């Protein structure tokens with residue numbers, strides 16, 4: 033029989049040494065020749081999305097998946113699994129009840145997931161077009177070549193696919209507009225800017241399955257009648273740039289792209305454009321300006337890019353994940369795709385689940401799943417079983433959703449109605465030790481630096497909001513600040529030139545809406561309820577809860593905690609810098625916070 | 632096509648920008664970054680109006696809003712006044728040294744918000760970008776908007792005197808707030824950290840421009856247009 037060793041070589045696992053592991057597998061397998069009856073291959077795959085437990089190694093067809101594999105584990109895996117056919121128990125994942133699980137789909141992190149955009153990642157070698165073909169690749173393009181432009185657009189319309197880049201705009205409609213333009217030259221573009229801090233959905237697809245993005249973009253090209261396209265990828269994504277560049281070359285060599293696509297006589301040429309990495313360059317008109325070699329500033333719309341885009345030609349820009357869904361839609365039909373999801377949001381969505389959950393990583397779930405399911409079942413709940421406070425969705429200009437909305441379905445329209453947004457799929461979970469004013473301040477600071485700075489409301493609105501939020505966090509908040517933040521924010525929603533500015537106030541407006549008491553506590557109570565803002569926090573040991581374990585004293589960086597073993601400890605307020613290290617260290621919840629009224 | 636602006640029926644053509652239509656009909660809309668020769672900047676956002684279209688209403692910049700079908704426009708609805716007022720209040724902090732902004736704030740009732748902080752005392756630039764576009768449209772490209780976000784400013788590359796600047800002064804001329812310092816003294820013009828020798832008409836003595844400007848314009852004769 034043959035066994036395949038799939039070594040995860042996504043950016044996360046590579047950083048944890050997976051390349052050396054793959055090399056060692058190869059070397060040792062060659063040396064041992066495994067067993068006369070088992071022939072073994074090693075495959076380097078893209079990101080499996082569970083990076084915190086990497087490096088991941090899968091053995092097929094046994095369907096065994098190992099986590100946190102070390103170089104020193106390789107030999108045992110070869111002996112026990114590749115030759116012996118048995119799992120190495122200590123490298124298996126332990127589920128929530130502590131039972132080891134062998135198969136990937138038994139792991140509670142993966143079990144509820146449904147993969148469409150990520151379907152191949154972790155199973156194929158991104159650099160081998162043969163792997164992609166074996167997984168049904170380029171079937172969608174092949175089918176599209178037999179269809180008219182209108183038929184392709186109709187198929188995508190049936191699928192209900194909406195853009196995954198943030199706005200959720202129906203993909204077919206954008207294409208239809210571009211298709212209707214009478215122009216000699218048209219362009220299709222892939223948006224791989226992914227500027228949200230902490231997001232890596234698109235990077236993972238570009239790195240782990242570049243051909244699916246190319247196939248999706250080629251389908252888009254056929255639909256709108258373009259012969260040329262570009263993939264705009266941020267420069268920091270070196271591996272993505274490399275894999276996509278190699279995939280284009282390969283696809284051309286195999287006739288899936290180039291002057292005569294699959295013998296149809298059609299021409300489709302793609303090139304990679306490396307982006308400078310500003311968040312605002314993800315906005316499509318700024319992206320187009322950047323592709324044209326101009327400063328990455330958004331332009332007023334209309335004219336919409338589908339009518340007048342890159343170099344004045346009709347241009348459709350689609351997100352990486354949007355494109356990754358298209359080969360499946362064409363291959364299996366739009367109806368099948370539409371059978372998953374909710375009324376207004378079809379298919380699946382990839383999220384980068386991060387923050388204070390027990391399991392973090394990249395997950396793909398059907399639209400309409402509840403936030404609770406995502407956070408508690410897939411994410412395993414809050415670290416240390418602390419209380420959940422909020423989940424921030426939609427990237428920097430998304431919003432914070434409170435506990436009482438956890439049963440809401442995750443889809444484009446629900447999140448928007450709550451003042452947040454789907455965005456490209458960032459999902460940051462926060463516990464009771466997150467200060468919502470500080471969270472808002474953090475995002476506004478990011479946006480103040482990352483907006484293009486062209487229009488007044490966004491640039492100056494963000495500047496002033498940042499000043500006020502910083503004041504509130506540092507104990508200089510004033511009565512009326514909340515209302516002022518609201519009126520600046522509401523003005524920005526209308527008056528800004530592009531969607532960055534129009535949505536930039538979301539973190540502020542949603543935290544005010546759902547956590548107003550926390551703002552008030554800062555301003556009037558001189559107290560940060562979460563114990564985060566140092567100017568508004570003091571820590572004290574609750575003597576009845578303290579067991580005298582000394583952990584807090586060891587954790588304090590300035591030696592402000594004193595006490596004897598097994599006796600209640602004490603914090604010297606004169607020395608305390610309110611960093612909260614003691615509270616993190618205490619396992620008995622004996623360290624409480626209070627305000628700093630005396631200041 | 633007829634649209635109504637502040638209740639007045641205004642004749643216009645499809646694709647015309649709202650600001651244009653309003654101006655032609657004598658309806659006042661304040662602007663800062665708009666320049667007929669360099670349209671489409673849409674950066675200052677003081678030209679906000681409210682557009683009612685069927686049941687929907689939106690506040691939007693009139694200078695880049697193309698009329699597509701019959702709509703109802705208001706230049707002084709409560710929402711416009713509030714939001715434009717806030718934009719102006721922000722601009723007053725951005726350019727505390729500008730009289731133009733101070734007057735506009737007065738004229739359009741911008742609220743005085745003591746809580747807002749001025750950015751740079753005495754600064755006049757509102758970052759509308761007209762200067763850079765004027766310079767670029769003349770083919771010089773001597774100045775740029777540098778950095779992004781709240782750090783953005785207008786300047787020469789690396790803040791060094793630019794070899795591309797011909798001292799024509801077009802940037803200073805289009806600047807709505809007079810933020811660009813240009814000094815003509817003793818036959819020398821100083822702008823953007825460079826000095827240029829001035830050329831005067833040999834007949835009437837009128838200022839024609841800088842030597843570099845003359846060269847760039849292919850003008851070898853020191854005679855002004857009138858002489």
Ligand SMILES: Cc1cc2nc3c(=O)[nH]c(=O)nc-3n(C[C@H](O)[C@H](O)[C@H](O)COP(=O)(O)O)c2cc1C
Nearest residue numbers: 195196197223226227314315316350351354531532
């Ligand atoms: C500030 C800002 C940043 C954006 N960043 C991205 C991005 O990184 N990737 C992306 O695909 N879309 C991004 N978008 C959305 C794009 O403008 C555009 O809507 C999208 O690429 C269209 O593709 P889709 O219809 O497939 O979603 C951003 C939008 C804004 C306003």
Ligand code: SF4
Nearest residue numbers: 484486487490530533
């Ligand atoms: S809203 Fe912000 S990012 Fe968009 S054009 Fe204005 S300044 Fe630039």
Ligand code: SF4
Nearest residue numbers: 766796797799800802
């Ligand atoms: S004076 Fe210099 S910077 Fe100003 S427009 Fe002329 S060439 Fe450009």
Ligand code: SF4
Nearest residue numbers: 756757759760762806
């Ligand atoms: S200097 Fe004047 S023209 Fe240039 S950006 Fe500033 S305000 Fe606008």
Ligand code: FES
Nearest residue numbers: 673675676678694
């Ligand atoms: S005049 Fe319209 S945005 Fe400046």
